[in-house]
Structures are given as C-alpha cells and as structure tokens.
Amino acid sequence: MTDHFALPADSTDGEVAAAVEAAVRAGTAWRAASAADRAAVLTAVADALTANAETLWRIADSETSLGETRLRGEIVRTAAQFRLFAQVVVDGGHLDAVIDHADASAVPPRPDLRRLNQPLAGVVAVFAASNFPFAFSVAGGDTASALAAGCPVVVKAHPGHPRTSEAVAAAVRTALPDAALLGLVHGFEAGGTLVKHPRVAAVGFTGSIPGGRAVQALIAERPDPIPFFGELGSANPVVVLPSALRGDVTALAQGFAASLTQGVGQFCTNPGLLFVPDDEGLLKAVGESVSASSGGPMLTPRIKEGFLSGVDRLSGLSVLAEGSAGDGELAVSPKVFTAGLEEFAEGLPEIAEECFGPAAIVITYRDAADLPEVLGRLAGSLTATVHAADPAEAADVLPVLKALAGRLIWNGWPTGVAVSWAVHHGGPWPSTTAPAHTSVGASAIARWVVPVAYQGWPAELLPPELLEDNPLGIPRRVDGVLS
Amino acid sequence: MTDHFALPADSTDGEVAAAVEAAVRAGTAWRAASAADRAAVLTAVADALTANAETLWRIADSETSLGETRLRGEIVRTAAQFRLFAQVVVDGGHLDAVIDHADASAVPPRPDLRRLNQPLAGVVAVFAASNFPFAFSVAGGDTASALAAGCPVVVKAHPGHPRTSEAVAAAVRTALPDAALLGLVHGFEAGGTLVKHPRVAAVGFTGSIPGGRAVQALIAERPDPIPFFGELGSANPVVVLPSALRGDVTALAQGFAASLTQGVGQFCTNPGLLFVPDDEGLLKAVGESVSASSGGPMLTPRIKEGFLSGVDRLSGLSVLAEGSAGDGELAVSPKVFTAGLEEFAEGLPEIAEECFGPAAIVITYRDAADLPEVLGRLAGSLTATVHAADPAEAADVLPVLKALAGRLIWNGWPTGVAVSWAVHHGGPWPSTTAPAHTSVGASAIARWVVPVAYQGWPAELLPPELLEDNPLGIPRRVDGVLS
Incomplete structure (x- = not known):
C-alpha cells in the first residue's frame, strides 16, 4: 500500500x-x-x-x-x-x-x-x-x-x-x-x-x-x-476505601498516575475523580507520583484548548501536584487538584464534569459512610473503580456504583478495555446515549x-x-x- | 374488591x-x-x-x-x-x-x-x-x-x-x-x-x-x-398475491373484514392497506363482506373525531364499501376505499398514514412485479401480511417486507398478537421509536x-x-x- x-x-x-x-x-x-x-x-x-x-x-x-x-x-x-x-x-x-x-x-x-x-x-x-x-x-x-x-x-x-x-x-x-x-x-x-x-x-x-x-x-x-x-463523556470515579491503606500505598499512587497520564489522558476511561481517605501518606504518594509523571502533546490544538479551559474551570481548587509537559507545541502537563468531600459535593454537578486529558480531582473524605450519598449524585460513567483490601468494606458503595457505571473495576484501573464477550463499554447518560x-x-x-x-x-x-x-x-x- | x-x-x-x-x-x-x-x-x-x-x-x-x-x-x-x-x-x-x-x-x-x-x-x-x-x-x-x-x-x-x-x-x-x-x-x-x-x-x-x-x-x-x-402508529399492509385467487376468495374477504372491524378497528395491528390483484370477483367479495360488517361505539369522543377526520382525508378516493354503524353516540361504520396502485403511489406518504379505526384502502395492482417498489416506499409498520397459495410467488416482496415490519404473517391476519417467547411487536419508525x-x-x-x-x-x-x-x-x- x-x-x-x-x-x-x-x-x-x-x-x-x-x-x-x-x-x-x-x-x-x-x-x-x-x-x-x-x-x-x-x-x-x-x-x-x-x-x-x-x-x-x-x-x-x-x-x-x-x-x-x-x-x-x-x-x-x-x-x-x-x-x-x-x-x-x-x-x-x-x-x-x-x-x-x-x-x-x-x-x-x-x-x-x-x-x-x-x-x-x-x-x-x-x-x-x-x-x-x-x-x-x-x-x-x-x-x-x-x-x-x-x-x-x-x-x-x-x-x-x-x-x-x-x-x-x-x-x-x-x-x-x-x-x-x-x-x-x-x-x-x-x-x-x-x-x-x-x-x-x-x-x-x-x-x-x-x-x-x-x-x-x-x-x-x-x-x-x-x-x-x-x-x-465520562468522569470514571475511583474510590479508595480505608482498608486499601493497609496495602502498598506507593504502588496505588503510581497506578493512578500511570492510568491518568496514559495516552496524555486522552482516554474515555481516564480516571478523573479519585476519592481517598484523608491520609497524609497516601496524598503525599499521589502527589509524588503525579509530580514525577510526564504529559506530552495532545491530539489536536482544539483538544489542547479544551483541556486548558477544563483545567481553568477547576482553578478555584487547591493543586495537589503537576507533572512535566514534555516537548512540542501541543504538549500539556498532568495536573491534579484536591478538594474535601464537602467542598466537592457543593460544587456538583459542574465540578465533576469530564476534563478530557491528564487532569483529575483527588477528593478526601473523613468517613467512608459519607461516600454513598455523594457518589449517588455523580453523572453516569463508563466505569467506576474500588480499591480495598477488605471486600466487606465495599458493600455500601457497590449498589451506588452499579447504578452509576457500566463497568466496575476491583483493585485495578479503568484505562485498558478488553475486547471480549463479557466486556461492557457503556453506561448511563452522559457516558452514552443508550x-x-x-x-x-x-x-x-x-x-x-x-x-x-x-x-x-x-x-x-x-x-x-x-x-x-x-x-x-x-x-x-x-x-x-x-x- | x-x-x-x-x-x-x-x-x-x-x-x-x-x-x-x-x-x-x-x-x-x-x-x-x-x-x-x-x-x-x-x-x-x-x-x-x-x-x-x-x-x-x-x-x-x-x-x-x-x-x-x-x-x-x-x-x-x-x-x-x-x-x-x-x-x-x-x-x-x-x-x-x-x-x-x-x-x-x-x-x-x-x-x-x-x-x-x-x-x-x-x-x-x-x-x-x-x-x-x-x-x-x-x-x-x-x-x-x-x-x-x-x-x-x-x-x-x-x-x-x-x-x-x-x-x-x-x-x-x-x-x-x-x-x-x-x-x-x-x-x-x-x-x-x-x-x-x-x-x-x-x-x-x-x-x-x-x-x-x-x-x-x-x-x-x-x-x-x-x-x-x-x-x-402502524398501517399494517396486507399483500394478496395472484395465486391467492386460486383459494377461497370469499373466506379471504371475510377474514379481512373481520380483522378490520375487530374492536371497532381500534387495534394497532388493524389492516389499513390491502393490496389485491385487480380482480372483479375478489373486489366484489371484499365489498360484500365490508357491507355486511358492523362498526360500533369508539372508545372516546376524541378517538371518534380522529377517525372521522382520517376518513375525511381519504374522501378523494372511491368508496368500495361501507358497513353499518351500530348503536350509540360514539358509533362509527367501517369504511373501505379503493385506489389503483399508481394513484396510491402518487399519494404517498400521506395516503398511507394510519387512520385509527375500521377504515382501509384496497389498492388494486395489475402486475405483482410493480409491488416491491411501492411497498418499499411505505413507512415502518408493526406487521406486514402476505396471502398466497404459492410460496415462490412471495420471493420478491419478502425482502421489502422484512425491512418494513417487525412481524410478518403468512395467510393470516395481523390482529391478534400472541404472548410468547418468539413474538415481536415492534418495527421501524413510526410504528415504534426503538x-x-x-x-x-x-x-x-x-x-x-x-x-x-x-x-x-x-x-x-x-x-x-x-x-x-x-x-x-x-x-x-x-x-x-x-x-
């Protein structure tokens, strides 16, 4: 050819x-x-x-x-x-x-x-x-x-x-x-x-x-x-439950940063919302992983422009970390904001709108019992993810996530969609129209x-x-x- | 209770x-x-x-x-x-x-x-x-x-x-x-x-x-x-192919009149369009069966009004036959119009719109080979029906009808919908939205x-x-x- x-x-x-x-x-x-x-x-x-x-x-x-x-x-x-x-x-x-x-x-x-x-x-x-x-x-x-x-x-x-x-x-x-x-x-x-x-x-x-x-x-x-x-569009919330802190927190943070920045964040399954316990060690690890990460050139000038205006929309929030941009006119750097669960809830629904590219909000919670109400107010998503060492801990969020997203991931990351008989890449509006x-x-x-x-x-x-x-x-x- | x-x-x-x-x-x-x-x-x-x-x-x-x-x-x-x-x-x-x-x-x-x-x-x-x-x-x-x-x-x-x-x-x-x-x-x-x-x-x-x-x-x-x-809405076309004339034409005509007038025609599967060979005997039998049929009271004044205005819309066509109205303020009589295939085709798409109630158009054709083109111009329907003694005769209309309707009936009538595993009560717009x-x-x-x-x-x-x-x-x- x-x-x-x-x-x-x-x-x-x-x-x-x-x-x-x-x-x-x-x-x-x-x-x-x-x-x-x-x-x-x-x-x-x-x-x-x-x-x-x-x-x-x-x-x-x-x-x-x-x-x-x-x-x-x-x-x-x-x-x-x-x-x-x-x-x-x-x-x-x-x-x-x-x-x-x-x-x-x-x-x-x-x-x-x-x-x-x-x-x-x-x-x-x-x-x-x-x-x-x-x-x-x-x-x-x-x-x-x-x-x-x-x-x-x-x-x-x-x-x-x-x-x-x-x-x-x-x-x-x-x-x-x-x-x-x-x-x-x-x-x-x-x-x-x-x-x-x-x-x-x-x-x-x-x-x-x-x-x-x-x-x-x-x-x-x-x-x-x-x-x-x-x-x-899809915000792909990831919920880290308290028992996950018993595991390898550095690996968790690195997994998040890798999923966030894969393909310069230009995936429909990009994790845009990370709910975590208000834990200093985990926040530090996430910050370090994101700081160490690189962005790169986005696909088109228009997509870069959309990303920057999306990031701008979140500029009222604290910045947890920013990666490096890499080379090229279209390059952008990964950026992660942070908000408390209450602040985030007050900003709904606009605050949770997808920002297409390597940007996310890390939302800290004090009591996992507060999560279902806030998660229940999120718009439909292609995926929702739970990290936990103890399955029993997920019982309260699971019914909410089942109503929210078409694919639920356990102790993994939403980017990477299998091509198979059982996979489902869909979800409620606005992630899909059907x-x-x-x-x-x-x-x-x-x-x-x-x-x-x-x-x-x-x-x-x-x-x-x-x-x-x-x-x-x-x-x-x-x-x-x-x- | x-x-x-x-x-x-x-x-x-x-x-x-x-x-x-x-x-x-x-x-x-x-x-x-x-x-x-x-x-x-x-x-x-x-x-x-x-x-x-x-x-x-x-x-x-x-x-x-x-x-x-x-x-x-x-x-x-x-x-x-x-x-x-x-x-x-x-x-x-x-x-x-x-x-x-x-x-x-x-x-x-x-x-x-x-x-x-x-x-x-x-x-x-x-x-x-x-x-x-x-x-x-x-x-x-x-x-x-x-x-x-x-x-x-x-x-x-x-x-x-x-x-x-x-x-x-x-x-x-x-x-x-x-x-x-x-x-x-x-x-x-x-x-x-x-x-x-x-x-x-x-x-x-x-x-x-x-x-x-x-x-x-x-x-x-x-x-x-x-x-x-x-x-x-659904017009439910019925196509009588030439070989059907070899069968019991009176029974065919009576079957049509019975399906047309069942429930005073207030069925979504009511046969609103009957395509027939230009055959004097069949037309006479259909006319007689419809003339012998009775209407009855419609469900509401508004539905009666809609029926009368639907019939009025067809008033430019010849009337083949009219039944008796029966008793009551809401009663209407069955009414069947007739048109040649060309005249009908010229009137599309409006002429084929559903007239909810016991009204139909009998469309006469000279050559069954002209049917697929006209049938292909009909709007989506819940059902389409074929009458024929010789299956081979239906080969040309079947592909058109498969694209037109969700249920295809052979030598029967569209009213009466089974409740079962295999039944399909649906079809392209406007018969359904999905x-x-x-x-x-x-x-x-x-x-x-x-x-x-x-x-x-x-x-x-x-x-x-x-x-x-x-x-x-x-x-x-x-x-x-x-x-």
Missing part, C-alpha cells in the same frame, strides 16, 4: 449522498451473505490491517504524535476486534433465534412464530473518535460490529487524522467484496448531511457531550428519528440488528437459522427452552 | 413527584429480590387480576363499551402476560450472563470479566393506551415487563378509562410487597411532569405518533435524555435492563448469577461458549 495519502477535501452533499447510495447498493449482497462468508471477510479485513501496519502507524503518528508502540498496539487491537466479530457471526448467538410452535391451547392461542435478528435496513453512519485513530475510527469497533451485523457503513472521518482515515479505508476495502460497503466522508457539514440522509438507519458516535447532543438534535429533525448510539448498549466487545453488534418474527410462514421462505432442523447449529430457544 | 371507584382528579405536580419518590423507595427491595420471589409476586398479580375479573370488566365496560366477552378475554390475556414474565424471570436468560476468565495471552490482555443485566436505576414511566384498558394499560405489558425486570413503575393513566385504571391498580397492589411499586397518576400535565422527573429512568408509551413525538421532545429537554420506548424492541412477549423485559460488567471482583461481592458454580442454573456464556 502507498503511504502517500493526500489531505482530503471536505465532502460535498453530493459526495455524501453518493457514498450512502453506493453503500445501500453494496449492502444488498452483504446482508444476504452467509455467516461463514461474512466471517471470512471480517478475518480478511483483520489480515489487511495487520499487513499494512508499517505504513498505517507512520501516517497516524504524523497526524497524532501517539508514537510507534501505542499505534502498533492499537492496530493489533483493531484487527483483534474484526477477528472477534468473525467468531460472533459464526456463533450466531447474536441472532437471538426463537421458535414457538403453534399451540391452540395457549391463552391467547399461539400460531407458529419464529423470530430472528436481521441487519438494520439501510446504512450505519459512524462518527470516528479523535483519540483512537484505529480502534475507534474508520475501522474501529463501530464499523467492525456494523459490518458483522450485515450493514454497510459510511464513516465521517475525524478531522484529527484525515490521511490515516483514508489509508485505513483503502486497506479495509482491499478485503471487502465491494469497496462501497465502507464509505468515508470528511468535514463538519458532511457529518450533518450524513445523519439526515434518508437511507441512514442508525448512527454510532464517539466524541464529546456537546457533539453528541448536536447529532441527537439532527436526528430529532428527521421525519423518522433513527437509533443513536453515542459514547460521550445505556443498554456497548461500543466495545461482542455485544456491540446488537446495536445494528432488529428482530423480525415470521408467523406461519412456509419452510421454503424461512431463513436457514429458523428451519426446524437448525442446519447452521446456532443457539436457539424453542418453545421456551434454550438449546 | 369494591366496584365504586370515583372519577379521579388530575394529579398535581406534587402528587406526581410523591408517586415517583415512593416508587424509588419501594424499588430498593424489589430490585434486590431473588428471581424466585419476584416470580411469585408476578404470579400473585395474575391471580389478583383473575380474582377481580367480574368487577373489573364491568367498570371497564362502563368506560369503554368494549363488552363483556372482549373485556373478560383481555383480563385473561393480561394475567397471562404476568405469568409469562414469572417464567422469564426464573429462566434468567434475559440477564444475558457472560463470564470471561482472565487470559494474559489475549490481545489486548483480558482480566476476569463477568457481565449481567440489572434493572434500570430508577422508575419506569408508562403511558397507558386507550384501546386495551387492561392489556396495554395500568397492568399491561409495559408494567408487567418492568416489574419483572426489577423496576418500580408509575403509570400515567389514559383519560379514556380512569376508573378502570384505579380499579386495576388497586387489584395489582394487593399482590405487591409494597403498594408504591405501582404508582398511578392522571391528567395531561401530570404526564409531562412524570417524563421530566429526575428519578424516571425510561419511558414506555403506547399511543399516537403526535403523542409519541411530544414525549420524545420532553425527554430531549431533560439534562439526561433517557431511553424512550414508544409504540405509535425498532430493536418489542412491547409484547418475553423480550419486552429487555427494555428495562442494562448491563454491568464486573472486572476482577471477589466472589463475595458478585451476584449469585455470576458465581463460578452457577448456583441458580441460569443460561450463561463462559469463555465464549453458551451453557
């Missing part, structure tokens, strides 16, 4: 429409493809990404400064997502196949009913994120899961890495049966045109809360409001399918997944019993 | 807030209840409805004129819904339990992750429908599924049957561990107050498209836009749960559903394999 991708121009309305319409045409064969064929294509996409890693990371590094190690790792992750969805498609559990045989004695009487998930009718629009030029961008989890579901995709590229976006699209298309299954458009206006196109059936989005609200408003203006799956759904892991495919029930249909017109003898061997529920 | 329920006054804002807050308090124990305990309560609710059927149908008949047979049948259906959800809760499949054991060799490395659905944090608000005073009202499918999920409920009563609403709530509460688990409010303003209450976590709604749009707009004004599950979901059947519970993933948690803090030895014996996916 060439490494010369010109800076793309903004897409015109006509180009957006052409991409969607070409995707619709390409989608007819794709949605009808067998599970085995679709899985083979997903695997081929993973192979194409891997084969082009050398070219791809260099282009991405020139646009994002994220560095070779991180970017190569992210390409591996991105390929792994396609491989997981190849497994998901062949497994067939996501089709949620259910058969009820006719039962005249049921109340009300029951005809023969067979239900199966099918791909959404139309195109999935995907808004790429700034912070993962591979894993949450053109070939990210939204695209991989939508293709796996059987839907064609048109991506609105993130302006932070437009050439990377073109290069990734080119690599993916070499593996697709029809290049139009993955459209790519550029520019702010193009995003709006895409969301309003009548053949767009759903939207996936990773970005800011204001950005997500803007897309939601555009959808509300459609004659047919379509489903919107946005992953927006709390029942995840944008990472096997279940991400559920966003792009809808059920259809066949009542009394002849076998010759049923999809194979619903035939009496289950020729594809997928999991099914028959007359109420899973098999 | 007494049969004297006074006409309730509109609820004040304070009363709405009190109902929600009492439901929140009652919800703490309810969401923590074991599956077995919750199932026992759901069964007790079914028993309470059945035990009070004699009182309930009389109150409902005085408000809706739907008659003893229909109303008694609807109470049986309503109780059956609670019994199905008792099974669903014990089965545990709706919890979608998934366990991934830690795997350091995975890419990216995988910690121990265990995911489970849990009830939404907060109260489910339910807007009752006019047309089913039991099955889609205070104790309808939305309420039953939300209680089954572990959520407390506050219902906004439909003004068409306020005393029935009070009577049903009283009966249900006798079986609940805490009466506040089912709140009930009245009045237009109360509905808005309910939707905007901060402790309301999701809204279920059965009603009109403008009503649904209004609720959606209120939700968009919330600081935290919450999930909205609305079942709105096409992946159903408001009838076992899967309706999925609207009121959200996943939570536990990463690295000690066994003593995990819910029993996620313990290694699966003490509750629920279906789970472990390391990618269903068991």
Whole structure:
C-alpha cells in the first residue's frame, strides 16, 4: 500500500449522498451473505490491517504524535476486534433465534412464530473518535460490529487524522467484496448531511457531550428519528476505601498516575475523580507520583484548548501536584487538584464534569459512610473503580456504583478495555446515549440488528437459522427452552 | 374488591413527584429480590387480576363499551402476560450472563470479566393506551415487563378509562410487597411532569405518533435524555398475491373484514392497506363482506373525531364499501376505499398514514412485479401480511417486507398478537421509536435492563448469577461458549 495519502477535501452533499447510495447498493449482497462468508471477510479485513501496519502507524503518528508502540498496539487491537466479530457471526448467538410452535391451547392461542435478528435496513453512519485513530475510527469497533451485523457503513472521518482515515479505508476495502460497503466522508457539514440522509438507519458516535447532543438534535429533525448510539463523556470515579491503606500505598499512587497520564489522558476511561481517605501518606504518594509523571502533546490544538479551559474551570481548587509537559507545541502537563468531600459535593454537578486529558480531582473524605450519598449524585460513567483490601468494606458503595457505571473495576484501573464477550463499554447518560448498549466487545453488534418474527410462514421462505432442523447449529430457544 | 371507584382528579405536580419518590423507595427491595420471589409476586398479580375479573370488566365496560366477552378475554390475556414474565424471570436468560476468565495471552490482555443485566436505576414511566384498558394499560405489558425486570413503575393513566385504571391498580397492589411499586397518576400535565422527573429512568408509551413525538421532545429537554420506548402508529399492509385467487376468495374477504372491524378497528395491528390483484370477483367479495360488517361505539369522543377526520382525508378516493354503524353516540361504520396502485403511489406518504379505526384502502395492482417498489416506499409498520397459495410467488416482496415490519404473517391476519417467547411487536419508525424492541412477549423485559460488567471482583461481592458454580442454573456464556 502507498503511504502517500493526500489531505482530503471536505465532502460535498453530493459526495455524501453518493457514498450512502453506493453503500445501500453494496449492502444488498452483504446482508444476504452467509455467516461463514461474512466471517471470512471480517478475518480478511483483520489480515489487511495487520499487513499494512508499517505504513498505517507512520501516517497516524504524523497526524497524532501517539508514537510507534501505542499505534502498533492499537492496530493489533483493531484487527483483534474484526477477528472477534468473525467468531460472533459464526456463533450466531447474536441472532437471538426463537421458535414457538403453534399451540391452540395457549391463552391467547399461539400460531407458529419464529423470530430472528436481521441487519438494520439501510446504512450505519459512524462518527470516528479523535483519540483512537484505529480502534475507534474508520475501522474501529463501530464499523467492525456494523459490518458483522450485515450493514454497510459510511464513516465521517475525524478531522484529527484525515490521511490515516483514508489509508485505513483503502486497506479495509482491499478485503471487502465491494469497496462501497465502507464509505468515508470528511468535514463538519458532511457529518450533518450524513445523519439526515434518508437511507441512514442508525448512527454510532464517539466524541464529546456537546457533539453528541448536536447529532441527537439532527436526528430529532428527521421525519423518522433513527437509533443513536453515542459514547460521550465520562468522569470514571475511583474510590479508595480505608482498608486499601493497609496495602502498598506507593504502588496505588503510581497506578493512578500511570492510568491518568496514559495516552496524555486522552482516554474515555481516564480516571478523573479519585476519592481517598484523608491520609497524609497516601496524598503525599499521589502527589509524588503525579509530580514525577510526564504529559506530552495532545491530539489536536482544539483538544489542547479544551483541556486548558477544563483545567481553568477547576482553578478555584487547591493543586495537589503537576507533572512535566514534555516537548512540542501541543504538549500539556498532568495536573491534579484536591478538594474535601464537602467542598466537592457543593460544587456538583459542574465540578465533576469530564476534563478530557491528564487532569483529575483527588477528593478526601473523613468517613467512608459519607461516600454513598455523594457518589449517588455523580453523572453516569463508563466505569467506576474500588480499591480495598477488605471486600466487606465495599458493600455500601457497590449498589451506588452499579447504578452509576457500566463497568466496575476491583483493585485495578479503568484505562485498558478488553475486547471480549463479557466486556461492557457503556453506561448511563452522559457516558452514552443508550445505556443498554456497548461500543466495545461482542455485544456491540446488537446495536445494528432488529428482530423480525415470521408467523406461519412456509419452510421454503424461512431463513436457514429458523428451519426446524437448525442446519447452521446456532443457539436457539424453542418453545421456551434454550438449546 | 369494591366496584365504586370515583372519577379521579388530575394529579398535581406534587402528587406526581410523591408517586415517583415512593416508587424509588419501594424499588430498593424489589430490585434486590431473588428471581424466585419476584416470580411469585408476578404470579400473585395474575391471580389478583383473575380474582377481580367480574368487577373489573364491568367498570371497564362502563368506560369503554368494549363488552363483556372482549373485556373478560383481555383480563385473561393480561394475567397471562404476568405469568409469562414469572417464567422469564426464573429462566434468567434475559440477564444475558457472560463470564470471561482472565487470559494474559489475549490481545489486548483480558482480566476476569463477568457481565449481567440489572434493572434500570430508577422508575419506569408508562403511558397507558386507550384501546386495551387492561392489556396495554395500568397492568399491561409495559408494567408487567418492568416489574419483572426489577423496576418500580408509575403509570400515567389514559383519560379514556380512569376508573378502570384505579380499579386495576388497586387489584395489582394487593399482590405487591409494597403498594408504591405501582404508582398511578392522571391528567395531561401530570404526564409531562412524570417524563421530566429526575428519578424516571425510561419511558414506555403506547399511543399516537403526535403523542409519541411530544414525549420524545420532553425527554430531549431533560439534562439526561433517557431511553424512550414508544409504540405509535402502524398501517399494517396486507399483500394478496395472484395465486391467492386460486383459494377461497370469499373466506379471504371475510377474514379481512373481520380483522378490520375487530374492536371497532381500534387495534394497532388493524389492516389499513390491502393490496389485491385487480380482480372483479375478489373486489366484489371484499365489498360484500365490508357491507355486511358492523362498526360500533369508539372508545372516546376524541378517538371518534380522529377517525372521522382520517376518513375525511381519504374522501378523494372511491368508496368500495361501507358497513353499518351500530348503536350509540360514539358509533362509527367501517369504511373501505379503493385506489389503483399508481394513484396510491402518487399519494404517498400521506395516503398511507394510519387512520385509527375500521377504515382501509384496497389498492388494486395489475402486475405483482410493480409491488416491491411501492411497498418499499411505505413507512415502518408493526406487521406486514402476505396471502398466497404459492410460496415462490412471495420471493420478491419478502425482502421489502422484512425491512418494513417487525412481524410478518403468512395467510393470516395481523390482529391478534400472541404472548410468547418468539413474538415481536415492534418495527421501524413510526410504528415504534426503538425498532430493536418489542412491547409484547418475553423480550419486552429487555427494555428495562442494562448491563454491568464486573472486572476482577471477589466472589463475595458478585451476584449469585455470576458465581463460578452457577448456583441458580441460569443460561450463561463462559469463555465464549453458551451453557
């Protein structure tokens, strides 16, 4: 693959429409493809990404400064997502196949009913994120899961890495049966045109809360409001309970600083709130770890500007520690503020708003019994974390955290999201717009399918997944019993 | 139970807030209840409805004129819904339990992750429908599924049957561990107050498209836009293919007239569009069946007014037949218009809008090959139906109908919705606001749960559903394999 991708121009309305319409045409064969064929294509996409890693990371590094190690790792992750969805498609559990045989004695009487998930009718629009030029961008989890579901995709590229976006699209298309299954458009206006196109059936989005609200408003203006799956902002509270002080406090502080500064803090799972006992030793250790930490260049001037204004918003608080900035025009330094639990509670909800980048507030409490009330007032989050040596100590905060976040971490850190069957990367507003759904892991495919029930249909017109003898061997529920 | 329920006054804002807050308090124990305990309560609710059927149908008949047979049948259906959800809760499949054991060799490395659905944090608000005073009202499918999920409920009563609403709530509460688990409010303003209450976590709604749009707009004004599950309007196209003429044409015509006039046409699955070959014999039979049919009193003056203005909207079309009105001030007569396929296509989309009540358009076509293009332009529907003697003849319309509707019926009629595991009562906008979901059947519970993933948690803090030895014996996916 060439490494010369010109800076793309903004897409015109006509180009957006052409991409969607070409995707619709390409989608007819794709949605009808067998599970085995679709899985083979997903695997081929993973192979194409891997084969082009050398070219791809260099282009991405020139646009994002994220560095070779991180970017190569992210390409591996991105390929792994396609491989997981190849497994998901062949497994067939996501089709949620259910058969009820006719039962005249049921109340009300029951005809023969067979239900199966099918791909959404139309195109999935995907808004790429700034912070993962591979894993949450053109070939990210939204695209991989939508293709796996059987839907064609048109991506609105993130302006932070437009050439990377073109290069990734080119690599993916070499593996697709029809290049139009993955459209790519550029520019702010193009995003709006895409969301309003009548053949767009759903939207996936990773970005800011204001950005997500803007897309939601555009959808509300459609004659047919379509489903919107946005992953927006998240404060990711971490609660250190008193028994954690019995452990290695230095390691705890270093773990926090490492999670806070990973990727210059530009992770949706970045720990922005650290609740700790009012303990001098722990505060000192946290301060030292943060002071010893380095920031680095942020992804774009706009993101740096947002970070600085977020930090400015917290300037009324005491500063616990600040790291070093590192080199470059876009570089920022990690900064950690501190507040007492009461002061923090008085500042809610604004004080707890996500500050995208390596900034956090360390909130000190005197009595862990005061935590549930304050934690219960936090906005929804992708994650919540507890550190404790004694599980019994967590019993009071656990019910609050279960209502607050989609993933709960025990004695660990929220950054680093597994790609697996059980993972959930979602949560209540504003962390997402659809709390029942995840944008990472096997279940991400559920966003792009809808059920259809066949009542009394002849076998010759049923999809194979619903035939009496289950020729594809997928999991099914028959007359109420899973098999 | 007494049969004297006074006409309730509109609820004040304070009363709405009190109902929600009492439901929140009652919800703490309810969401923590074991599956077995919750199932026992759901069964007790079914028993309470059945035990009070004699009182309930009389109150409902005085408000809706739907008659003893229909109303008694609807109470049986309503109780059956609670019994199905008792099974669903014990089965545990709706919890979608998934366990991934830690795997350091995975890419990216995988910690121990265990995911489970849990009830939404907060109260489910339910807007009752006019047309089913039991099955889609205070104790309808939305309420039953939300209680089954572990959520407390506050219902906004439909003004068409306020005393029935009070009577049903009283009966249900006798079986609940805490009466506040089912709140009930009245009045237009109360509905808005309910939707905007901060402790309301999701809204279920059965009603009109403008009503649904209004609720959606209120939700968009919330600081935290919450999930909205609305079942709105549906035209329910029925396609009679040429080979169906080889069968009993009189029976076909009678089947249509019966489905059209059932419940005075006040069903969301009422067949509003009948596509037929331009065949004199069939048109004559349909005309005769409709002429021989009776209407009856509609549910409320407002619904009658809406029906008459809907019929008026179609007055430019030829009238094929009209039935008799029956008695009463609110009575209307069934009315069927006719149009050629071209004339109909020119009138889209307005001509195909649902006219709630016993009215339909019979659309005649000359060539079945012209059908897919026109059907593809219809708005989303809950159902689509095909009549044919030869399955092969349906191959061209089936892909279009799969994209159009959530339930496809073969040689039957759309009215009559089974309560079962496989049923799907949903579809694309405007038939619903959330096409992946159903408001009838076992899967309706999925609207009121959200996943939570536990990463690295000690066994003593995990819910029993996620313990290694699966003490509750629920279906789970472990390391990618269903068991």
